[in-house]
Amino acid sequence: MNQKNITVKYIKSLGKEKSEANFDLLEKLYEEEFPIEIKREIVSSIGRQSNKSRVHDFIEKHAFQKSTYMELVYQMYRTTLYNYKSFEFKDLAxxxxxxxNNEIIKKMKEFYFYDKKIYRTKKIDKIENPTVLVGDSAITLKKLPNECIQLIFTSPPYYNARQYSDYxxxxxxxxKMKEVLLECNRVLEDGRFIVINVSPVITxxxxxxxESIRYPIHFDFHKLLTExxxxxxxxIIWIKxxxxxxxxxxxxxxxxxxxxxxPNCITESLLVYRKNANFLLDENIKKYPNKKNIDTEIDATNCWYINPKSDKNHPAVFPEELCRRxxxxxxxxNDVVLDPFAGSGTFGRVAIKEHRVPVLCEINEDYVKTIIKGGNYDIRN
Ligand SMILES: C[S@@+](CC[C@H](N)C(=O)[O-])C[C@H]1O[C@@H](n2cnc3c(N)ncnc32)[C@H](O)[C@@H]1O
Structure with missing residues (x-):
């Protein structure tokens, strides 16, 4: 057959029809040179054939060859998961x-065996009122139940760049940041987002x-967040x-x-991370069947142009527009949203305006006074 006639659609049609003749043809095609998306479809169509002992032998033969592209190995592994009940396939998997020892393979297994009912039916303790936790957030966050928060947005102290922190x-x-992030992970609902605003600092x-030392804090935060x-x-790059x-x-x-x-530094980073979960984001979204944003305005790129803000009560406040977005x-x-380093409470004020329930942590009592001017907060010491 002319190579040009071999399309993904054609291979899919071979996969649907289960016969030894089709198996022979698919195996023959596998040995030929094709773009990776076609090879991938060949492997997937072989996996769908009904002669499982032959499927097993095909995977056994090719999965452990160093020359096999990882994309193809993933397809072979996927087939072993679909047939996991059979001892031979489990052993192969x-x-x-x-x-x-590959992270994608590990994640495939976690996703495949995760029972979505666990997330769908999990009861969460709902925080009903805006709340301020006064003190060190590594400690005060322990007062919150597991998974009671749906979004975290914060700008942590920038090492020793400002008066309010001295490490x-x-x-x-x-x-210290790691201690707080571990608590953030515990209180955040599975699969939801944490957004951290950081940029390099110089002391x-x-x-x-x-010589002064310049710290690329945002690079180090990646490690802290993943750990x-x-x-x-x-x-997202905030451009001023x-x-x-x-x-x-x-x-x-x-x-x-x-x-x-x-160069003049006109950017700061917003690091967007998701709490690890063994299910797709769709599951999180399905919990809100009738809700969507009604404004049609969208920030189409990861560059957000927003003026910074100064404030007489705090040296490093968020612009409200950043919080709003x-x-x-x-x-x-109605989601409960957390800022574990709340400062003057900008995030809380915007959250209330946008009909969310803020939970704010702040260690400095003077800033707490500013926070409580911005809303009707329950205060917990
Ligand atoms: C960068 S500022 C946040 C400013 C805030 N985004 C705003 O709009 O006002 C960081 C804040 O974290 C507070 N902070 C530092 N360490 C803390 C800790 N361990 N627990 C709670 N708050 C802390 C500081 O007092 C400071 O107000």
């Missing part, structure tokens, strides 16, 4: 897992003879007008010397 070392700082140098049970989804940020061009402008160049895209009305 176990051997493929051990041979590759003995960067490692101490990361350790003041102790004297002119010493705390979250998976990476997106990075240049006139709003400190000018770092001065030195280079004066001297023109290479190496002295320092995060709330709009990552939560539904």
């Amino acid at each position: 176990d051997r493929i897992e051990a041979f590759y 003995h070392s960067y490692n101490d700082y990361l350790q 003041k140098r102790p004297g002119r003879e010493f 705390s049970g979250f998976s990476f989804i997106d990075e 007008p240049q006139y709003c940020v400190p000018n770092r061009n001065g030195g280079y402008e004066q001297t023109g010397k290479p190496l002295s160049y320092k 995060v709330i709009k895209y990552y939560s539904f009305e």
